[in-house]
């Protein structure tokens with residue numbers, strides 16, 4: 001299969017601490033795209049989560065900063081209390097607009113702005129969660145011919161969020177969490193050869 | 196090449212600027228585009244450009260468009276640790292003056308100013324303070340001036356107040372109806388509410404403290420830099436500048452003129468002697 005992608009966006013809520021600790025450490029150091037993550041959380045409960053992921057991963061894991069240039073081989077986590085948006089010049093911006101689906105950061109906001117910028121070169125992934133945030137985002141990514149993945153609800157700590165994404169009929173692949181990293185690296189290898 | 200949507204947005208923003216003077220051309224794109232789409236779906240039109248005629252000819256349409264575009268989401272004591280830190284690090288400095296001037300910028304519906312006013316009162320500073328409270332949106336300024344808020348908000352406000360180092364019972368500062376709370380009129384005595392547009396208006400002189408939180412995130416780098424220069428020029432030497440918890444001055448031409456007092460909480464102090472150097476550079 002061939003998809004030449006420039007970015008991966010991930011949305012995750014309840015159960016995310018565990019899920020991200022499974023997903024991100026399995027990515028190779030030179031993963032050739034940025035991985036941009038919205039994990040629902042509150043303002044102020046930030047540091048430990050990001051530090052812990054970074055210490056266990058080969059890719060760099062950091063909090064996304066306002067106006068920061070988005071780079072491959074890096075996983076960015078949205079700061080608590082702010083929506084994370086992607087600009088056309090491949091930088092981040094933040095906003096404190098009202099919460100979407102009770103969440104700020106919201107997965108829909110990230111996915112929709114990412115779809116606008118990356119179009120068909122975007123992969124969107126919905127993982128465990130007790131919310132339906134991300135479902136609209138998945139639709140938008142599909143409309144832009146991006147590739148969409150949902151965690152197999154059977155393997156999700158909380159199955160509502162992947163289920164609700166799958167119910168949009170816009171999900172291309174339903175995969176167990178552990179298979180997602182190798183699925184992503186295979187996609188890239190098909191396009192870039194070994195790395 | 197711009198796509199059609201980009202062209203339509205550009206023309207729409209130009210129309211607003213020509214007609215009403217509001218300059219949105221240096222705002223960060225992604226959020227602006229998202230807000231414009233929100234107005235579009237509320238309006239029932241199909242294309243962004245179709246909103247231009249009602250924006251020009253229908254003042255009510257323009258007002259609701261503007262209210263949607265200028266994100267006015269706020270709360271009392273947003274980031275309680277920030278306000279706690281102001282008490283600890285900035286209040287002692289303010290106490291050394293016989294008279295202080297404070298500028299709260301981009302106040303939205305005003306919760307930030309009342310938070311500040313209450314804190315100054317508890318620290319014995321209110322009576323010698325003059326607080327300028329500005330925003331470029333008249334609709335929210337009016338709400339701010341009234342000081343009336345929905346009753347549902349008071350639970351969060353009270354919790355935030357307590358976490359911010361509040362010294363009394365929060366309920367002493369407002370009067371509660373069954374669906375709204377109104378803040379004590381006396382808190383407004385030394386507050387001047389005024390319209391001020393950061394994209395086009397000038398300095399407010401001799402400030403001891405400037406708060407501008409969660410406004411710069413909506414601007415591009417060029418406008419952020421303009422505004423930070425404006426703040427630099429509006430502050431006294433040793434005056435304090437406070438930004439939102441994810442905003443920065445590192446990139447800016449005025450960065451060397453400030454030292455971080457609490458970097459994590461975005462509290463900076465303007466230092467002496469750097470101003471000359473700066474104007475030489477630019």
Ligand SMILES: C[S@@+](CC[C@H](N)C(=O)[O-])C[C@H]1O[C@@H](n2cnc3c(N)ncnc32)[C@H](O)[C@@H]1O
Pocket residue numbers: 096265266267268269270273300301302303304307329330331332335391392393394407408409410413439
């Ligand atoms: C998200 S609110 C921030 C409220 C408050 N400072 C806080 O942190 O909770 C942003 C405010 O900035 C105002 N604003 C946006 N652009 C502005 C400009 N060019 N000049 C003055 N105010 C502006 C908006 O009207 C809005 O009320």
